[in-house]
Amino acid sequence: MPSMQRRRVLQAVAAGAASLSLPSFAQAWPARPIKLVVPFPPGSSPDIIGRLVAEPLAAALGQPVVVDNRPGAGGNLGTGVVAKAEPDGYTFLFTIQGPLVTAPMLSKNLSYDPAKDLAPVSLVATSPNVLVVDPKLGAATLADFVRIAKQKKGELNYGSVGNGSASHLAMESFKSRAGIDLVHVPYQGFPQVVNAILAGQVQAGFMVPGIAMGQVKAGKLNALGVTTLGRASSLPEMATLAEQGYPGFEAVSWQAVLAPAKTPRPIIERVSRELVRIIKSDEVRSKVLGQYFSAAGTAPEALATLMKAEREKWGQVIKAAGVQPE
Structure with a gap:
């Protein structure tokens, strides 16, 4: 076999093997607009920051990223919508820590379990209160x-x-x-x-x-x-x-992107990489700072670690303060 022809055959085989490593669904993604659910009303802090990243994320993915405000129950309503959504890579969540960290401890009839029903994608920004x-x-x-x-x-x-x-x-x-x-x-x-x-x-x-x-x-x-x-x-x-006069007092707010559990891992990793690049860009970082937030941008594992640590910390506060579930 001529060397040129052999090279082409080997390249085709390699390409085929690479394509087999990803689900066929992930290869075609995204093929339509993506929904970014913000479980708070327009003009709220997560709405503002969410819209700052939605436009450049749309440009990076080649499909519109539509912000869908679903306020109610302190963010739990919209978070539940995403937790129950099809894990097809077309629905993501942009929210604060409450629905992810303390909701299971303080909501009697929560429709989702953030640890089981949602997949971390990236920490986006942090802010003092x-x-x-x-x-x-x-x-x-x-x-x-x-x-x-x-x-x-x-x-x-x-x-x-x-x-x-x-x-x-x-x-x-x-x-x-x-x-x-x-x-x-x-x-x-x-x-x-x-x-x-x-x-x-x-x-x-x-x-x-x-x-x-x-x-x-x-x-x-x-x-x-x-x-x-x-x-x-x-x-x-x-x-x-x-x-x-209150040494050690700390209560930092943060915002993050998550997806329904079982969303294909290649899609989560792709969105995470794009978000990290976007969030750390000079333009978005400056806009985020203009809202008094600090740009973060992390891998999914880092967000998962943060969520676990926050649950332990605020669980202790809830117990000590005697905050009751509603």
């Missing part, structure tokens, strides 16, 4: 807030984005540390929490700075501190709660 209060409360500092809360024991409300969310557990943890009593009022998303504070329905809340800082700069909210152990790179001028 900011403690904000209604200026009419008269609390200019964290010490002021604690003093007023003790004077008005059980009379003040705080808002969160749902039972078991980072904003909920951060305040429950702080309540325990500070010895104060506040009433929890859950909302669908941070914009609703902000509106509730502005309307005087609640007086405080932990929230991501991307939502809060515009109102803080406008003088409509007072920011009392951030929940990172050290100064946050996005808000270096703002003191931490740890340095204001």
Whole structure:
């Protein structure tokens, strides 16, 4: 056999063997638009960050990536939709940690098990939480807030984005540390929490700075501190709660992409690689920082490890604070 012909035959055989290593379905993927479910309303922090990565991900995959907002039950509703979706590579989830970490401990009738029904793809971004209060409360500092809360024991409300969310557990943890009593009022998303504070329905809340800082700069909210152990790179001028008398206090929010369990591994790895490249690009990193988040970008295994560690940490907080399932 002539060497040229032999080379072509060997190349064809090699190509055939490579194609056999992947499911035929994965070879043809993606052949139609992909749905990115965000279980929070438009304008919420995960919606904003999700849309930042959806467009470049669509360009990388050669198919539209359509953001589908499915708010409700602190993110559990939309998360359940993805958990039950066909694992065909055409439905992904973009969410915060609450539905993934604490929902199984705090939701009596959860329709999914995040450890079994969802496959980690990539950690996208992390952010400190900011403690904000209604200026009419008269609390200019964290010490002021604690003093007023003790004077008005059980009379003040705080808002969160749902039972078991980072904003909920951060305040429950702080309540325990500070010895104060506040009433929890859950909302669908941070914009609703902000509106509730502005309307005087609640007086405080932990929230991501991307939502809060515009109102803080406008003088409509007072920011009392951030929940990172050290100064946050996005808000270096703002003191931490740890340095204001609560050493070791930390409550970081994060956002991630997951897929239905049993989604073909080659598809998960492809999306993870594309997301890491996108998230670490200068353009997206800058946009994410503009929302007061730090770009992450990890392999699926790293996200799985984070989820496990967070479940252990916040499980202890839930038990210590006596937070009850709903």
